[in-house]
Amino acid sequence: MFIRQLKYLVTLADIGHFSRAAEACHVSQPALSNAIRNLEKELDLSLVRRGRNYEGLTAEGERVVGWAQQMLSSYDAMRQETVDAHKNLSGTLRIGAIPTTMPIVPLLTQSCQASYDQIKVTVLSLSSDEIARRLDTCDIDIGLTFMDDKSMDGFLVYPLFVERYVLAVRDGSVLQGRTSLTWAEVAELPLCLLTANMQSRRIVDAAFRRAGVSPRIRMESDSIFALYSQLRCSDFCAVVPHSVLSLIELRQEIAMVPITPGLSRDIGLVVRRQDPYSPVITAALEMALKTPLQARFDSLISGVY
Template sequence: MELRQLEYFVTVAGEGNFTRAAEKLHVAQPGVSAQIRRLEREVGQDLLDRSGRSVRLTAVGAAVLPYARAALAAVDGVRLAVDELTGLVRGRVAVGMVTSHNVDLPGLLADFHADHPEVEITLIEADTARLVDALRDGRLDAAIIALSATAPDGLRLHVVTSQLITAAVSRDDRLAGRDAVTLATLRERALICLPRGTGIRSHLDAACAEAGFEPRIAFEASDPTMLAQLAARGLGVAILPDSVARSRADLHPLEITRPALRGGLAFAWRAEGPVSPAARVLIDRARRMFPAPS
């Protein structure tokens, strides 16, 4: 039984597809199939059900999977221990980020790469909910996430930005003569907001639930610029970061009161579990590079 076979088996089980697993492993698909067949012959049982469109675990495969993962984790632990003792910084670092942010993540990664060119860096983009899940299960080492209404369990956060969440309307909207608006005033208005799983949306949903109503979301988009454009065309009230709402000449910003809403971004990583030396160096560098907002 080889570690490579266990790695291929765990990856196929996670992806539910041989082709996607091969792409993730950067190997040819026939090689993945052949290695798993050898593993199955060695254990004397089928581990994967290949009869459907997607690959599923057999009962034996489901029983074997946790042990395969534990074996791979143990090997990673050995490598981490050696690297810790020898002071090596190598391997891989997987980083995530929310779709729209104003954090100099490219600068952080470029500086890190200049000092540690032997470390492979990967970067993905997703909403905060997916990034939090990926951090918790170890698929990501660190990520720029949006601060939600409740702090995510199992993560450590280094806050890097904090600002008000502001409403914005077109210049000819009936609210354009005001400087502020209560949350209750927006109860019957069509709102334009980021989708569920984002920080600003979680703050809005939580505040509306506390006030006893559900917001009327007319339009959703993952890009705040698109939200601003929709509001400027008179399609509703956009819920935006304050800096975005006040940066556009075609929008009238409105401070949200009773309650005021505040969001922000944080650099996040797992609170527990093994952390590679490379990831630890990146996390320490990020905490120095991104000072906490005053």
């Protein structure tokens, strides 16, 4: 059994097409197909359902892919471990982040990438459930998500900051000089919010229900960046985590105020339980956890930015 056979099988399972999988692995289709057939012979198992085209994995193939993903992750960690005393670290760090935390990922990775210029970072916007699934299958290395989410049970969680929800407006006169608003007052404003299927939106909806009010929603999006664009180009207001202010802290036209009673969630980094971690993951965690995010975000809640 060769590492490349496992890589070919995992890539085929991920892409679902022989030719495109071969292209992704930089080999010919016959070479990829033959390698997988040889793996099947060695294991004495049928791993792939074949017709005129790729039709998916067999039940045995699904299980073997799970083991292959873990073996490839351990192999990558072993290769990284051979780098001399963590000098000249190289490799890819794969991060899955819930949508509202996407703007802060560069704050967490910049120190690591500045210290190790051969580390490449891949960032995916994922739900908490998808982060858990991809951690389990070794498709990502680190998750950035809600710490109290039940799907994070069994993983190692490192606290980063407490996310606080605020009202953002372009026209500061809407605030009428107030330094905070109630949820009932916010509900009367024209709002742009995340879509109802997103966890951050469900948190906000619960706050409105507790206040006994229904919000006046004018625009919805599943992208925090789309909300920011809408905020800048219209008179709509947005209820967003204060960490999003890192997008706009240098702009002068956006006013921010807290909403009472306060609404907050703990955000943290999540990783698989394994020993040892690869040097790239270890270095990234160490540097990210030293980043003073809480003080930075809390300092942005009052005033106009």
